[in-house]
Amino acid sequence: MEALLINKHEILKRYKPVSVQAHKGTQGHALIIGGSYGKIGSIILASKASLKSGCGLVTALIPKCGYTSIQTSFPEAMVITDKEEAYISEIEFEIIPNAIAIGMGIGQHETTQKAFIKFLKNNNKPLLIDADGINILSKNKELFDFVSEQTILTPHRKELQRLIGDWSSEEEMIEKAARLTESKKWIIVIKGAPTQIISGNAIYTNSTGNQALATAGSGDTLSGIIAGLLAQGYTPEDAAILGVYIHGLTADIGSKSLGYQAFIASDIIENLGKAFLSLDENF
Numbered sequence: 001m002e003a004l005l006i007n008k009h010e011i012l013k014r015y016k017p018v019s020v021q022a023h024k025g026t027q028g029h030a031l032i033i034g035g036s037y038g039k040i041g042s043i044i045l046a047s048k049a050s051l052k053s054g055c056g057l058v059t060a061l062i063p064k065c066g067y068t069s070i071q072t073s074f075p076e077a078m079v080i081t082d083k084e085e086a087y088i089s090e091i092e093f094e095i096i097p098n099a100i101a102i103g104m105g106i107g108q109h110e111t112t113q114k115a116f117i118k119f120l121k122n123n124n125k126p127l128l129i130d131a132d133g134i135n136i137l138s139k140n141k142e143l144f145d146f147v148s149e150q151t152i153l154t155p156h157r158k159e160l161q162r163l164i165g166d167w168s169s170e171e172e173m174i175e176k177a178a179r180l181t182e183s184k185k186w187i188i189v190i191k192g193a194p195t196q197i198i199s200g201n202a203i204y205t206n207s208t209g210n211q212a213l214a215t216a217g218s219g220d221t222l223s224g225i226i227a228g229l230l231a232q233g234y235t236p237e238d239a240a241i242l243g244v245y246i247h248g249l250t251a252d253i254g255s256k257s258l259g260y261q262a263f264i265a266s267d268i269i270e271n272l273g274k275a276f277l278s279l280d281e282n283f
Ligand SMILES: NC(=O)C1=CN([C@@H]2O[C@H](COP(=O)(O)OP(=O)(O)OC[C@H]3O[C@@H](n4cnc5c(N)ncnc54)[C@H](OP(=O)(O)O)[C@@H]3O)[C@@H](O)[C@H]2O)[C@@H](O)CC1
Pocket: 038, 039, 040, 041, 042, 043, 103, 104, 105, 106, 107, 131, 132, 156, 157, 158, 159, 191, 216, 217, 218, 219, 220
């Protein structure tokens, strides 16, 4: 396997500045699906992160309980609500998204699992699966066949363990994950310190980020960043690599003034602008 470091040089090969002629239609529409009672914040974070990563439009598909909080806290998002109050029971939408992220805060209610399975069997859009979406896959391995090639999975190590089983060394973890990506042609983002991305026959190790990210919602926010890049037309591999790099860069930038303890997931979002500007200096 080829081992590569994700540094600024690698990123500048993949990063695309926003065109002067851009309008919200050319910047793509991200659909963020998830949330359940008490975990709507994961979708607010992911949706805001996607829009502040440059996509033109974002729609959140959430249970009814989240409607007022997301429309109030993040008016830029459009919202589709499930008929259920507390969890997602059906995944139906009229819009035509350019990319979808699903799983953050979605929970594992029996009805949600059924809706997720039906969604997977019908989806043909670039897709990121995170959190409980991964946990549902782990519990229903026959679903692997319905997760198309180039789908991005973003497990933390516990979620990865549920997906591929335990390991006794870092090498064994990488080997087992690589076997899965090889057979399914998925892209697996192994979130950690550092984060490693397995794509094709390469493993990319991120060079940004720090312990400020050890905070609730930082993974949900990463899912939003990657979905926002996918919606702009980045290939799944480039969206994952650029997203992980930018996500970590916000912590490198933000922790300078906030420190590690007081840095929370919203600060990732607040520092996205400075992170992208640090790339634009080179254009
Ligand atoms: N505001 C919101 O709405 C928020 C909503 N959220 C949503 O909540 C859902 C559950 O998310 P979750 O990651 O807590 O789930 P789950 O896999 O059950 O973890 C349990 C065990 O896994 C471990 N562990 C946890 N993190 C780890 C890591 N980074 N790296 C390594 N290990 C890690 C740890 O195990 P331990 O180390 O304690 O043995 C922990 O006890 C999910 O849908 C998410 O989107 C959250 O994002 C928060 C903000």
